[in-house]
Amino acid sequence: MKENKQGNPLGQDWKQTEGHLLPVSVIGLGMMGSALAQAFLKEGRRTTVWNRTPGKAETLAAQGAVAARTVAEAIAASPLIVICVLDYAAVQEILEQAGDVLAGRTVVNLTNGSPAQARQTAAWAAEHGAEYLDGGIMAVPQMIGTSGAFVLYSGSSSAFEAWQPALEKLGSTKYLGGDPGLAPLYDLALLSVMYGMYGGLFHAIAMVRSVGVQAESFTPLVVPWLSAMSASMPQIAQAVDANDHRTDVSSLYINQTGFVNFIDASRELGISTELITPMQALIDRGVAEGHGTDGLTRIIEMIQHPLPD
Known part of the structure; x- marks a missing residue:
């Protein structure tokens, strides 16, 4: 996993220590995004959340999540960024607000889209210094975190290897290969x-x-x-x-x-x-x-x- 080249304004250095789980930020708090955040919270992982409609973060904040004021603040808070929004246009619009803060982090995009969109987003993330995984959630929100859910991933193999233990909390994982377009396919x-x-x-x-x-x-x-x-x-x-x-x-x-x-x-x-x-x-x-x-x-x-x- 790459180190955060930009540093972290919250002062964390992201080094994994025994008994300490690295933080995660979840962007997009619709039914699925909220379920993803709740799975990380249940694990005991520090979870920062952000949504374009701020009110959606309140329920999660009451459960222990940290509600970020801006998307840049949410991304700065964690080395792992999980985003699940309506479409890839929204992904692009949201991540572009982060600027250089993305460098050194891993973006896991669980938004439904096409293989071409996944490859374009992976290329964009690489240009901004981030590792990228695309994913396909084969579950409804109520299944997240249960044995019935599984999630497909493709893209950076090193990112998948590093973050698989965290991603397993969402559902069983299946890595399909380095082509980021395979998971949406x-x-x-x-x-x-x-x-x-x-x-x-x-x-x-x-x-x-x-x-x-x-x-x-x-x-x-x-x-x-x-x-x-x-x-x-x-x-x-x-x-x-x-x-x-x-x-x-x-x-x-x-x-x-x-x-x-x-x-x-x-x-x-x-x-x-x-x-x-x-x-x-x-x-x-x-x-x-x-x-x-x-x-x-x-x-x-x-x-x-x-x-x-």
């Missing part, structure tokens, strides 16, 4: 799985509710069904990596007929087909391109090679 990819699952669930609930079936009585069938289907994911990954889309389960031809039934039934029930027609279009395209005997994994190749506009 994995983050968005995993969120894609989640949204796809919920999209299917929402359409299914709309179907059964259209005939008076309560969602609560239908969903007990969903959980074991999805659990059984998710068991095939490792085999799907192997097939894709091997570029082997053969199937003895369900071909695109068969699924093409099934999706006609989905569409017809949905229209008969008077519900929207907006969530399922994109998948139908991809299946139809696969068949039209001569891949009708392949399995659904062929769709991945089509997504990676979209038709020209």
